[in-house]
Amino acid sequence: MSNNEPTSAEQGPRSEAWKTALTMLQTAQPPSIPEGAEAMTVLIEYPPGDPGTPPHRHSGPAFGYMLEGEMLFELEGEPERVIKAGETFWEPGGDVIHYQDGNNRTDSWSRFLVTMLCAPGQPMLTLVDDEELAQRKDRRAPRPA
Template structure:
């Protein structure tokens, strides 16, 4: 079932323009940890930054690039560039997040991400070299 989210609330007493809504992304509800903490982060990647090493998250994450371009790669998916004004998401859990680096050598990239995390656990869990080797066949071919 699809719902039109582009409407606004009618306000007969309005004296200023109505807010505008644009759906940037929509995904079916991913699995959430039984006990969750939700956090929203503003991440700033310096120009040319490779970002974080391969890692995973305890729950899903939903993001939006505010400025610049990010190289984004999840296990089983080809890497892609997410540009300012575009969104991304990842299911978290067992899926490895390989890349979240800045695609630009001369501009800082900023993105917002809202994450559902297991309380008391780190929101970013590095993946070791041995596990990366074990799961190498799950990584999409690289350009």
């Protein structure tokens, strides 16, 4: 060969690890993706006991993976649940209110990654005001006593 790159015989045996390296963590029905969406991946880190972002919505779907700790997660129409390290979550975005994403632990940090598909020209996160929360209170799942 004229270019000093090794031939496949000189590279040695190929790895077979790729055949078992993939672990499926989450599948979801394809959500509506805004035309011309921009994808972004963000790291969120909350200190112990932090309540997280106030009620909000995203302009497009969001897919997340809990790296460390626990998150109290609640979407409009669904009961709140705890997401633990190694677990995934997703939300459709659009008109769905995301009520909670706070740290469920008071003794450790929570860290999670989120990949969001944002509608062009719109913020990736919009807070929901108290008036709208009151108007839509019937859409929120019953809260634990």
